[in-house]
Amino acid sequence: MKLELRGVTKRFGNFTANDSIDLVIEPGQVHALLGENGAGKSTLMNVIYGLYDLDGGEILLDDSPVHFAGPGDAMAAGIGMVHQHFMLVPVFTVAENVILGFEPTGKGGIINLKEARKRVREISDRFGFNIDPDTLVEDLPVGAQQRVEIIKALSRDAKILILDEPTAVLTPQETDELIGIMRQLKESGTSIVFITHKLREVKAVADKITVIRRGKIVGSEDPSASETELASAMVGRSVNLGVEKGPAKPGEVRLSVKNLTLLSHQGVPLLEDVSFDVASGEILAVAGVQGNGQTELTETILGSQPKAIGSITLNGTELLGKSIRSVLDEGVGFVPEDRSKDGLVAEFSIEENFVLDQHDKSPYAKGLSLDLKEIEKAANEYIEQFDVRTQSSKSLGSQLSGGNQQKVVLARELSRPLQLFIASQPTRGLDVGSIEFIHKRVVAERDNGTAVIIVSTELDEVLALADRIAVMYEGKIIGIVPGDTGRDILGLMMAGLPYDDALAEAEKHKTILGAVDEDSDTPIGGAL
Amino acid sequence: MTVSSEQAPAPKVEAEEPAGSPSRWGTALREIASSNATVIVLAIFGALVLAAVLIAAADSQVQTTAGYIFSRPSDFFSAVWDAVSGAYTSLFRGAVFDPQAKTVARQFKPITDTLTSATPLIFAGLGLGVGFRSGIFNIGAQGQVVLGAILSGYFGFAFHLPVVIHLIVAIIGGFLGGALWAGIAGFLKARFGANEVIVTIMLNSISGFLLSYLLTTTAFKREGSNNPLSKPIFDSAMFPKLLGSEFRLHWGFVLALLAALGAWWLMERSTLGFKFRAVGFNADAARTAGIKVERIYLLVMLVAGGLAGLGGASQTLGTEGVVQDSIGGSIGFDAITVALLGRSRPGGIIGAAILFGALRAGSPLMQAVSNTPIDIVQVVQALVVLLIAAPPLVRAIFRLPVPLKEVAA
Numbered sequence: 001m002k003l004e005l006r007g008v009t010k011r012f013g014n015f016t017a018n019d020s021i022d023l024v025i026e027p028g029q030v031h032a033l034l035g036e037n038g039a040g041k042s043t044l045m046n047v048i049y050g051l052y053d054l055d056g057g058e059i060l061l062d063d064s065p066v067h068f069a070g071p072g073d074a075m076a077a078g079i080g081m082v083h084q085h086f087m088l089v090p091v092f093t094v095a096e097n098v099i100l101g102f103e104p105t106g107k108g109g110i111i112n113l114k115e116a117r118k119r120v121r122e123i124s125d126r127f128g129f130n131i132d133p134d135t136l137v138e139d140l141p142v143g144a145q146q147r148v149e150i151i152k153a154l155s156r157d158a159k160i161l162i163l164d165e166p167t168a169v170l171t172p173q174e175t176d177e178l179i180g181i182m183r184q185l186k187e188s189g190t191s192i193v194f195i196t197h198k199l200r201e202v203k204a205v206a207d208k209i210t211v212i213r214r215g216k217i218v219g220s221e222d223p224s225a226s227e228t229e230l231a232s233a234m235v236g237r238s239v240n241l242g243v244e245k246g247p248a249k250p251g252e253v254r255l256s257v258k259n260l261t262l263l264s265h266q267g268v269p270l271l272e273d274v275s276f277d278v279a280s281g282e283i284l285a286v287a288g289v290q291g292n293g294q295t296e297l298t299e300t301i302l303g304s305q306p307k308a309i310g311s312i313t314l315n316g317t318e319l320l321g322k323s324i325r326s327v328l329d330e331g332v333g334f335v336p337e338d339r340s341k342d343g344l345v346a347e348f349s350i351e352e353n354f355v356l357d358q359h360d361k362s363p364y365a366k367g368l369s370l371d372l373k374e375i376e377k378a379a380n381e382y383i384e385q386f387d388v389r390t391q392s393s394k395s396l397g398s399q400l401s402g403g404n405q406q407k408v409v410l411a412r413e414l415s416r417p418l419q420l421f422i423a424s425q426p427t428r429g430l431d432v433g434s435i436e437f438i439h440k441r442v443v444a445e446r447d448n449g450t451a452v453i454i455v456s457t458e459l460d461e462v463l464a465l466a467d468r469i470a471v472m473y474e475g476k477i478i479g480i481v482p483g484d485t486g487r488d489i490l491g492l493m494m495a496g497l498p499y500d501d502a503l504a505e506a507e508k509h510k511t512i513l514g515a516v517d518e519d520s521d522t523p524i525g526g527a528l
Numbered sequence: 529m530t531v532s533s534e535q536a537p538a539p540k541v542e543a544e545e546p547a548g549s550p551s552r553w554g555t556a557l558r559e560i561a562s563s564n565a566t567v568i569v570l571a572i573f574g575a576l577v578l579a580a581v582l583i584a585a586a587d588s589q590v591q592t593t594a595g596y597i598f599s600r601p602s603d604f605f606s607a608v609w610d611a612v613s614g615a616y617t618s619l620f621r622g623a624v625f626d627p628q629a630k631t632v633a634r635q636f637k638p639i640t641d642t643l644t645s646a647t648p649l650i651f652a653g654l655g656l657g658v659g660f661r662s663g664i665f666n667i668g669a670q671g672q673v674v675l676g677a678i679l680s681g682y683f684g685f686a687f688h689l690p691v692v693i694h695l696i697v698a699i700i701g702g703f704l705g706g707a708l709w710a711g712i713a714g715f716l717k718a719r720f721g722a723n724e725v726i727v728t729i730m731l732n733s734i735s736g737f738l739l740s741y742l743l744t745t746t747a748f749k750r751e752g753s754n755n756p757l758s759k760p761i762f763d764s765a766m767f768p769k770l771l772g773s774e775f776r777l778h779w780g781f782v783l784a785l786l787a788a789l790g791a792w793w794l795m796e797r798s799t800l801g802f803k804f805r806a807v808g809f810n811a812d813a814a815r816t817a818g819i820k821v822e823r824i825y826l827l828v829m830l831v832a833g834g835l836a837g838l839g840g841a842s843q844t845l846g847t848e849g850v851v852q853d854s855i856g857g858s859i860g861f862d863a864i865t866v867a868l869l870g871r872s873r874p875g876g877i878i879g880a881a882i883l884f885g886a887l888r889a890g891s892p893l894m895q896a897v898s899n900t901p902i903d904i905v906q907v908v909q910a911l912v913v914l915l916i917a918a919p920p921l922v923r924a925i926f927r928l929p930v931p932l933k934e935v936a937a
Binding site: 302304323324325327328329334336341342343344345346347348352356357359360365368369370372 | 806812816
């Protein structure tokens with residue numbers, strides 16, 4: 001089935017999210033839609049999927065115009081969508097989720113679960129998904145949940161499958177599996193619209209690439225185009241993908257973590273005997289699949305996990321047992337992993353967010369009063385320094401894009417002299433431009449002589465920044481390896497293999513993305 | 529991806545449009561119409577209109593004329609007009625200005641009565657507002673008012689102290705009473721994570737029985753009286769009248785205005801208020817920034833309870849001169865509406881408290897003159913809450929556009 005958009009326009013108030021978009025998705029193609037966050041990719045897909053009404057233009061399926069009043073219409077016409085955030089009911093089984101909304105019923109309106117199970121098994125077997133229809137969705141790993149979403153779409157005979165940022169939540173190995181699945185689907189005649197801002201994946205799988213910027217299509221690229229070319233098209237200016245970073249000049253050991261152990265309420269170890277050192281002037285990247293103890297590790301250092309045992313010393317001072325306030329006062333800068341939950345007060349102005357942890361200290365406070373003038377002055381300085389795109393320092397945190405929110409958090413944490421800087425997922429969900437900027441600042445902080453810990457589940461980021469890499473698996477540090485360790489080895493270590501085994505295994509099987517690395521124009525450590 | 533993130537590269541183009549161009553006016557109008565203040569004003573208006581329907585329906589003349597509405601509709605409509613206009617006119621006369629009164633002082637007395645009724649509502653509303661803005665849903669103003677009344681009253685009749693000092697001591701007693709009572713809920717929330725809504729509701733009930741019990745003890749009970757009435761409070765502990773003995777309005781009203789100023793400074797200008805608001809909006813981010821969230825919960829409750837306690841003190845030391853079973857009235861509950869109506873801002877709370885004070889002060893005359901049941905005032909209050917709690921409903925009724933932010937969500 002061929003999907004064509006002609007002059008599709010979508011506005012929100014004065015803001016044009018999609019500006020007369022023309023696009024043709026040919027049958028049996030993987031068509032990548034590449035663009036920064038906020039470029040209008042998801043809006044466009046929501047328009048196609050019937051979630052938004054068109055403000056102009058038309059949608060054609062096999063050359064005849066169609067109108068979708070809602071996702072139901074789109075599905076009936078053969079369009080399936082896998083959202084970035086899965087639309088699954090965690091307490092339902094796979095089969096129940098798949099039939100939700102289209103329940104096959106028998107006599108008296110009773111749901112025919114047998115039929116549902118059969119359908120799931122059929123599709124699962126056809127594509128080698130390896131999904132049991134009777135498992136509860138909440139018990140499945142993220143990658144498998146995504147496959148359930150795909151089964152859901154396929155079970156409704158989707159001829160066109162829209163995947164919205166499908167790899168954002170996956171491990172490298174899961175990403176690899178997904179790419180395999182996409183290729184298989186393509187061979188069976190399904191068209192795939194693949195929305196992403198990750199260049200490497202696009203190059204690995206796409207037949208055709210359309211770049212979208214600020215709501216407009218700015219060009220088509222061939223998958224053979226270099227990553228720098230793609231990134232430049234996406235951002236609208238030339239970008240430097242690699243992080244310019246000289247060799248680390250590690251000084252004396254700043255942070256020393258010894259035998260750190262933390263148990264959950266149920267007594268399950270979240271951190272198990274974790275020990276490592278970080279020296280001044282070096283970046284230690286903590287790699288690992290989400291949920292293997294990285295969050296707990298950073299929280300414990302910050303002091304929000306008072307039950308941890310072991311020892312954390314900064315310049316010889318024991319941090320464990322101190323309040324968050326005193327840990328921050330020891331010179332620890334902390335960028336939390338979830339900026340909207342822990343980093344920023346959305347209803348506060350940029351000014352207020354800038355002084356969130358310093359508001360009662362000079363020069364921002366005079367006695368019991370806030371010094372609003374001083375706060376405003378400092379905020380405007382940091383807005384300038386960190387290139388926060390905003391109309392005013394009085395704008396609310398919620399009015400900023402993700403990248404600018406992160407810059408506000410970063411500016412706050414880097415605005416005072418630091419001994420140790422910890423950043424969790426510092427660039428999650430950000431656009432190329434912001435990532436480039438934030439990476440530069442992190443390296444600059446290292447070169448200032450601060451000890452830096454970067455926690456990231458994105459291997460690309462780890463490789464770009466790390467001087468040394470600690471890989472975490474199930475609450476333990478599985479190994480600490482040099483910063484230039486290969487992607488495949490790290491991927492295997494993230495799955496729990498010790499370094500030596502991972503090295504041997506990686507020699508045998510190269511992953512698709514690992515292979516892209518080798519003939520890519522940017523060496524290992526590209527920013528994306 | 530939401531709309532707000534789509535708006536990231538904010539275009540600054542349309543700022544320089546010529547003045548008076550229609551789109552600019554249209555935008556301005558839409559912004560005003562989308563603001564909460566408009567919804568509140570319309571909610572009050574809507575409540576008065578709905579109450580008018582009830583007033584008309586309850587009126588005997590309207591009922592009679594409705595029987596022959598099709599033969600003589602004009603009778604029906606003039607009866608409706610008479611009932612509604614009569615009720616609201618007498619409400620106005622009772623609450624703001626009475627042109628029919630004999631002396632000038634009496635003509636202006638209604639507005640002073642309104643301000644007197646508004647005084648405890650301002651205090652309690654401020655307390656609740658501080659709590660709401662700090663993310664604490666304190667339903668316990670009623671109990672805090674009662675405890676404030678008990679302690680201020682006790683300080684007022686149990687000790688002999690010089691003028692001024694006695695009043696100050698009694699006022700502090702009122703603050704402490706409310707603060708300690710709310711502090712119980714604050715402590716339980718901070719220490720054990722107990723839900724403040726449930727705890728404060730329970731404390732409301734307990735405060736009522738505590739008051740009844742205290743009024744039977746020798747420390748409180750007035751000698752030679754069988755009624756649940758405390759000893760009379762000494763004049764030295766009473767708020768002086770603000771406009772002379774002819775009017776009930778007392779200096780407690782001025783103190784309430786000062787408290788509003790203080791609450792404004794606390795929330796908008798002080799480092800403590802910054803912490804309060806940070807915790808209220810996002811306790812996780814506040815904690816990550818080193819703010820001791822649990823301590824803040826306790827402090828918020830102490831401040832909120834203290835303010836509500838002052839509301840109780842303004843009753844005992846301002847108008848009643850005695851502690852009795854009915855001292856709290858429904859101040860603590862009305863104050864929830866006041867805080868909601870005033871959007872938890874001091875200025876708004878003063879306005880809302882005066883509105884409610886007016887309804888309260890005007891309703892007796894309304895009942896006497898136009899036979900409108902006094903309960904209609906309760907209905908108006910309830911309708912206001914209902915309409916505010918459902919802004920989208922108000923928008924739909926008045927065909928207001930949805931604010932852009934909500935589209936994004």
